[in-house]
Amino acid sequence: MFIGEYQHTLDPKNRVIMPAKFREKLGDSFVMTKGMDNCLFIYSNHEWSNVEEKLKSLPMTSKDARAFVRFFFAGASECELDKQGRMVVPTHLKEYARIDKELVIIGVSTRIEIWSREEWNKFNSDANISYEDVAEKMSQLGI
Secondary structure, eight states: OEEEEEEEEOOTTSEEEOOHHHHHHHOSEEEEEEOGGGOEEEEEHHHHHHHHHHHHTSOTTOHHHHHHHHHHHHTOEEEEOOTTSEEEOOHHHHHHTTOSSEEEEEEEETEEEEEEHHHHHHHHSTTTOOHHHHHHHHHHTTO
């Protein structure tokens, strides 16, 4: 399970250090793709296989399903960690997530998310999200 929040910066070669606590669970290679809310999703190869199976089961006759699968797979990149625990953020994903230099890496259970620091701060602002409202909606789902 991935948990926690880590502040990092991109170096001039678009590399960032993966938090040490995430490296072992993630493995040497993994998949990075476009996520929701203009962040990036990172999946271990095992978890990517699980997601892939779920997405393959979506009906091809659904326009929304086709659009989501295209969005998710077309943006995906196979990535690796170097000996220093760094990974390269591909240019197309860096641009999608609006990452300039400062970023935030968070653990979200079965995946890791990468956010530009500015977008993360906006997402967490009181104007954008009310945890009380979210908690109320989750209780309606039985959580």
